[in-house]
Amino acid sequence: MAANRRFRNVARIGPVQVATYYDGQGREKHTAACTAPRCGFATDYDSRAAAELAARTHRCAVR
Ligand SMILES: [Zn+2]
Numbered sequence: 001m002a003a004n005r006r007f008r009n010v011a012r013i014g015p016v017q018v019a020t021y022y023d024g025q026g027r028e029k030h031t032a033a034c035t036a037p038r039c040g041f042a043t044d045y046d047s048r049a050a051a052e053l054a055a056r057t058h059r060c061a062v063r
Contacts, residue, residue, distance in 0.1 A: 007031075009048075016041070016055035020048060036060050 007019035015036045023029045030051035034041035039060055045051040 011052075013052060013055035014058065015039070015060055016058050018048070018051045018055050032058070034058060034060060 007021050010017060010019040012018075012035075016032050016034050018030065018032050020028060020030050030045045030048045032041075032043055032045065032051040032055045041058055041060070043051075043054060045054065
């Protein structure tokens with residue numbers, strides 16, 4: 001079965017959730033995902049700083 005993503009260090013910046021997880025290769029990945037319904041913004045990053053920056057600068061399309 002596909003491994004569950006085990007999110008760690010979940011933080012919320014505005015409407016965007018940032019979390020750290022290990023991918024299938026055991027590499028640390030960082031994701032930023034908007035929680036607004038219908039927004040659909042969700043991107044993975046190689047560094048936590050990049051994910052947090054994306055969360056901070058996200059301009060939500062849903063208003
Ligand atoms: Zn959004």
